[in-house]
Amino acid sequence: ELKVEQNPLFLSMQEGKNYTIYCNYSTTSDRLYWYRQDPGKSLESLFVLLSNGAVKQEGRLMASLDTKARLSTLHITAAVHDLSATYFCAVDMENKLVFGAGTILRVKS
Amino acid sequence: NAGVTQTPKFRILKIGQSMTLQCTQDMNHNYMYWYRQDPGMGLKLIYYSVGAGITDKGEVPNGYNVSRSTTEDFPLRLELAAPSQTSVYFCAIQGDPVEAFFGQGTRLTVV
Known part of the structure; x- marks a missing residue:
């Protein structure tokens, strides 16, 4: 059974600081997704990582995938308040997504 | 979200x-997929479908049923609602490329 673990589960950051969210998973997969969810809203796709070594960047967010280590990271650079949200990673297992519990990110000014 | 409508x-x-x-x-x-999201939790897969006429159970199927008579529609049925089914339900689609898109969600309360 595929298990997906995110850490930390809660992250309080100062504006302008950098931090990384980690996503570990238990069985082989080479497809990993990152989503953002604002309170009371649906999930918004951030990144799709489809191979070992994949790195994608959008604004202050950068995601990477190491399939050998079964690890993905979401790096936040110079955080701003607008990044406050819950971030989920999800791993593809035979075309079904298994989600982590989510990381609640709060950026304080 | 674009392309997926939930009611x-x-x-x-x-x-x-x-x-x-x-x-x-x-x-x-x-x-097409149905997920539920309990407060403060990630999403769990209830049922999914790989095409019209084909459905299969996910991680938490008990208390639910689905059908897929057309490519467009994938209804989720609750027969005997229980308080444990209080949740937010998301429908999602996935194509090629493999990005998944989610509907806006249905917030269900069972009292």
């Missing part, structure tokens, strides 16, 4: 009542 957005049910959550897509994707 209703909110619903309150009494214990033992039944209802159908509707999901319709206009992107012609084969893969």
Whole structure:
């Protein structure tokens, strides 16, 4: 059974600081997704990582995938308040997504 | 979200009542999914479908049923609502490339 673990589960950051969210998973997969969810809203796709070594960047967010280590990271650079949200990673297992519990990110000014 | 429409957005049910959550897509994707999200948690897969006429159970199927008579529609049926089914339900589609798109969600309360 595929298990997906995110850490930390809660992250309080100062504006302008950098931090990384980690996503570990238990069985082989080479497809990993990152989503953002604002309170009371649906999930918004951030990144799709489809191979070992994949790195994608959008604004202050950068995601990477190491399939050998079964690890993905979401790096936040110079955080701003607008990044406050819950971030989920999800791993593809035979075309079904298994989600982590989510990381609640709060950026304080 | 673009291409995936869920109805209703909110619903309150009494214990033992039944209802159908509707999901319709206009992107012609084969893969469709139903997830539930409990407060402060990630999403868990209830049922999924790889095409019209084909459905299968996910991680938490008990208390639910689905059907897929067309590519566009993937309704989720609750037959005997229980308080444990209070949750937010998301329908999702997945195509090629493999990005998944989610509907706006249905917030269900069972009292």
